[in-house]
Amino acid sequence: MALLTRGVARIITSGQVTKLLSTTSMKSLSCGRALSFNVSRMASSMRCTGRKAEVSPPSHRWFSTPAAESVRTASAIEKVRLDSDGVVEVEWSSGGVSSFPYVWLRDNCQCPDCHSAMTGFRRVMIKDIDPSIAPVTAEVVDGKSIQLEWPDGHRSEFDWQWLQDRSFTQEARDQRREAKRRKLQLWGSEQLEKLQPVEFDALMTDEMALYDFFNTIDTVGLALTRNVPCKVGQQQRLAERIAYLRPTHYGLHESSVYSKPNTSNLAFTGQRLHCHTDMPQYSSPAGILLLHCVQEAEEGGENELIDGYHAAYQLKEKDPEAFHALTTTPVSFAMHGKDYIRYDLEKTRPIISLNSEGEVVRICYANQLRSALMDVPVERVQPFYRAMRAWDDVLYHPDNCILTKLNAGEMVVFDNWRLVHGRRGFQGGRHVQTAYMDWDEVRSFLGVVRRERNLNN
Amino acid sequence: MALLTRGVARIITSGQVTKLLSTTSMKSLSCGRALSFNVSRMASSMRCTGRKAEVSPPSHRWFSTPAAESVRTASAIEKVRLDSDGVVEVEWSSGGVSSFPYVWLRDNCQCPDCHSAMTGFRRVMIKDIDPSIAPVTAEVVDGKSIQLEWPDGHRSEFDWQWLQDRSFTQEARDQRREAKRRKLQLWGSEQLEKLQPVEFDALMTDEMALYDFFNTIDTVGLALTRNVPCKVGQQQRLAERIAYLRPTHYGLHESSVYSKPNTSNLAFTGQRLHCHTDMPQYSSPAGILLLHCVQEAEEGGENELIDGYHAAYQLKEKDPEAFHALTTTPVSFAMHGKDYIRYDLEKTRPIISLNSEGEVVRICYANQLRSALMDVPVERVQPFYRAMRAWDDVLYHPDNCILTKLNAGEMVVFDNWRLVHGRRGFQGGRHVQTAYMDWDEVRSFLGVVRRERNLNN
Known part of the structure; x- marks a missing residue:
């Protein structure tokens, strides 16, 4: 809750789209191919994210308050960066940085091909993911989501709230555990x-x-x-x-x-x-x-x-x-x-x-x-x-x-x-x-x- | 199994009744009182042990083979001793010694007042047992069981097999664990x-x-x-x-x-x-x-x-x-x-x-x-x-x-x-x-x- 409240308070509207290519990923791409990806990206992004509202039910209630909804009108993500340690770094507009592992992001792609909105089931199979996979591009879309492109051309988009709800930082993990902790009232004969x-x-x-x-x-x-x-x-x-x-x-x-x-x-x-x-x-x-x-x-x-x-x-x-x-x-x-x-x-x-x-x-x-x-x-x-x-x-x-x-x-x-x-x-x-x-x-x-x-x- | 087999092989018929009073326990008894206990012991023993066959079902099957039954005609217990460390030491006729804690023996008295043969439930309540309780006398009965007398005059008798099935020695505990271990057969496509x-x-x-x-x-x-x-x-x-x-x-x-x-x-x-x-x-x-x-x-x-x-x-x-x-x-x-x-x-x-x-x-x-x-x-x-x-x-x-x-x-x-x-x-x-x-x-x-x-x- 504290994380969310602070996030809401500090949001700065920027509307800017920041795109970064990691040095590592750049090496494996010709400039021409990178450009052609750019051309097809918008259409692909629409396809992959068309069902997003459906596929992101508020399954973790401590982060899905009405306040969170209102934030969607402002910018939540400042920057995204492909790190050579195998993580995507997301810099929040509210301050702070969260890291998300490449393979975890590929595994959890929320597009309809990878994730069944109807059943809530994952469609990506373990055998189909190289644990060393790395995205070739990453960009911020409207300050609200990040979009990644994978070596085979597949694209994944992740909403800022979906990412923040699953942040790997110690602080976020402690808060989630605390939110899940049973609220016990101990008693005696009274x-x-x-x-x-x-x-x-x-x-x-x-x-x-x-x-x-x-x-x-x-x-x-x-x-x-x-x-x-x-x-x-x-x-x-x-x-x-x-x-x-x-x-x-x-x-x-x-x-x-x-x-x-x-x-x-x-x-x-x-x-x-x-x-x-x-x-x-x-x-x-x-x-x-x-x-x-x-x-x-x-x-x-x-x-x-x-x-x-x-x-x-x-x-x-x-x-x-x-x-x-x-x-x-x-x-x-x-x-x-x-x-x-x-x-x-x-x-x-x-x-x-x-x-x-x-x-x-x-x-x-x-x-x-x-x-x-x-x-x-x-x-x-x-x-x-x-x-x-x-x-x-x-x-x-x-x-x-x-x-x-x-x-x-x-x-x-x-x-x-x-x-x-x-x-x-x-x-x-x-x-x-x-x-x-x-x-x-x-x-x-x-x-x-x-x-x-x-x-x- | 090995323990039992060895026990069976080494049994020596002695038929002797060995009675020992621990030095510690003796101090709290007058000789006269000790003697009067002796007089009443046999009748009490009959009462307390009359339902023993009923109350000792072969609940731990690895010790209740037909072979074990035949041993009941021979002597199984050589000596019993009240140890100052809070345990009764039982010397088996087949060799070896097992120790049984005083309070554990009192808690598990098998007489009808302490143990319900019909339900298999314990009747002794924790609040009624002093964790420091010690028997005042211990004796071997017919080489087949030990009989203990408690400070309040209550008597408990324990069959040798019942005791051996519950031995606290590392060897016995390892054998019981081994007997309980699941017999898994691992397999492949064959x-x-x-x-x-x-x-x-x-x-x-x-x-x-x-x-x-x-x-x-x-x-x-x-x-x-x-x-x-x-x-x-x-x-x-x-x-x-x-x-x-x-x-x-x-x-x-x-x-x-x-x-x-x-x-x-x-x-x-x-x-x-x-x-x-x-x-x-x-x-x-x-x-x-x-x-x-x-x-x-x-x-x-x-x-x-x-x-x-x-x-x-x-x-x-x-x-x-x-x-x-x-x-x-x-x-x-x-x-x-x-x-x-x-x-x-x-x-x-x-x-x-x-x-x-x-x-x-x-x-x-x-x-x-x-x-x-x-x-x-x-x-x-x-x-x-x-x-x-x-x-x-x-x-x-x-x-x-x-x-x-x-x-x-x-x-x-x-x-x-x-x-x-x-x-x-x-x-x-x-x-x-x-x-x-x-x-x-x-x-x-x-x-x-x-x-x-x-x-x-």
Whole structure:
């Protein structure tokens, strides 16, 4: 954003067309041929760029604000230069220079022969590009785009905004990463008061209500809806507003959780379920858990809900050694039995997963499914238990844990890669429907709505 | 296996019960109390171990061969010792010593109070274990198990085989990893002759045929079935023999691939599709791709199938720099459009993914979906293109690429994390059904069958 704002503020209208031939490229051309290229360039440029408006959708929203559009009337590019290091250097009218590699530009030619506007697919094949390719000419067109000519006569034109959105400078890359960073709101037990239920009917009829609901789950980790019909099938109705439920070994849709005889799962008893995340035995645990209370327990059955990211960062602060142990010790989670299908699942990973920037991205913790088998040297075992104990203490701290009992007709939907949840023991005919979705589909939906409605968040 | 075999060969029958009290633990006990524990130990041991046969299923098959069972008649444990370093040392009758941490043993007590035989779940909670816990006594029972007594009087008994299967020694851990390592068969174009189609009816009726089919896909990467009814829905029938199809933005079940007007996807034209893997725009790309030919093209439409693992290892050998670039350069794959749902998906990862041991575990490569946006310093761009060109050359080498045309009624099923596939351009009413499954469900099925039939592979 900062880059764009600054760019807008500093634009100087020049209207000038600057054309440069690199010394290197000149060597391979006769003057006559270079001239004949000039003659055909304008027509070719029109052909290659005729569909440009179509082929440059605002796919990276942080650079495609209405302000950017207005800049198209002014000059954005001051100069272009073919550098002997294999890059085209673009000097912006707003100041600064960006470099774009020759081969990258050829690969990403936006003309209809090289890029399918209809499908958004690249038509250029790797086998057809010489990694050492260099353009023979480069020029600025109306201060708004650069046009390159390749050794075989093919021409490519690139809009200044398209180029700036893909700048390789450290500053631009940092800004893009920052813009993509999840806007997380960490919380403790006080979050209970902020859990304002949304009417289920609104989710079923109003796309923006649906967007806000799942956007909240993305940032806060959970959201609540009420006046859900007290019968099975409601999670499927909700999921189908976006995509579909994720099938698991419990079945294709929801599964009913109440006391069953001879169950293979503690969840299907009235016993307390200690805090955990669901599906740690899968390679990719379900991203989102939907709990729909069809009938509340006569006594007990409250849910415990903890922001696992918040707890993890607290642990990191309080006890860095424990945090390190939980982010590096491989733990196997295993489950086998028979529900919708027979299953025999096992997956090994740390309890707290970090990305390459050290941010917490997933909690997988189900103490009851943790395998006795550990692939670590014996001396790492006791420190790991000490770390799990410290983690458990943070999770169950009263400041961290929401304790809430769902009423019949309420559904809580939460991030299963983030929230650690439990259930108090209960008496009576409690009936809760459980179902899953994945983040791919939900984030895809959020992206579609942002794109279609030109939202920034 | 080697550990077990050697263990079996060297067993010496002693029948002796060795009991040791660690000096540390002795200090906290009066002799009288120690004696009274002895009196109650046998009854308690019976209670705690009464369900042992139930609670120790052969979950790690490489140690549960018939040979292992016969050893239970002989002595397996020579001595047990409480070490001051927080571990129980077990001296095997076959030679060698294994150490098991105190807290790990307490956590994994197999008695019915601590471990649910019915569900396989752990009942011991982290909050209830002091990470510094130490047993007060340890003894060998009948040369077959060790029994520990904890400060609160709780007793735990551990079978020798259960312990050996979970040994923390480097040797045991290496052997377990080796046993779990995938048995891959890499191949080139010669594999075409080995593609013996299995009758579809056999897959629908014979569990071992189904097991062999998917086990082949796990090891070789692909398998072929014939005499599949020439109508939609056959992949779903096959998937439901195991679990279910994976829903994608193409829908809940199969999607039909033939030429369509105004498509958002090149696949739905008659054009050539260059070699790629499917779904690189997903966080977890579908693991298995099922292509069912309902109607073959009048002309063209052959499939190209390449073992991506084999190609990757060839590249590593021939051009380590290119291999390094493809395993470390983040590449974004993006796709948006509308099929079963509206979607806007993007995921960034290297083209070749390695595990922590440097083994190739996933190929994600769809040149047409590769985003122009790259988060790398500009100087890494040209070397990356050089690497992609080298990779492309390996993939398309005639020695690597199977070219085969599916006939109507044939279905090829392959590992989408491994095979790179393409399709030649075609004329006429070609109709191929495409569907997906995930490895979690397929490997779970293979595990279930192995467990139920006591198979080693």
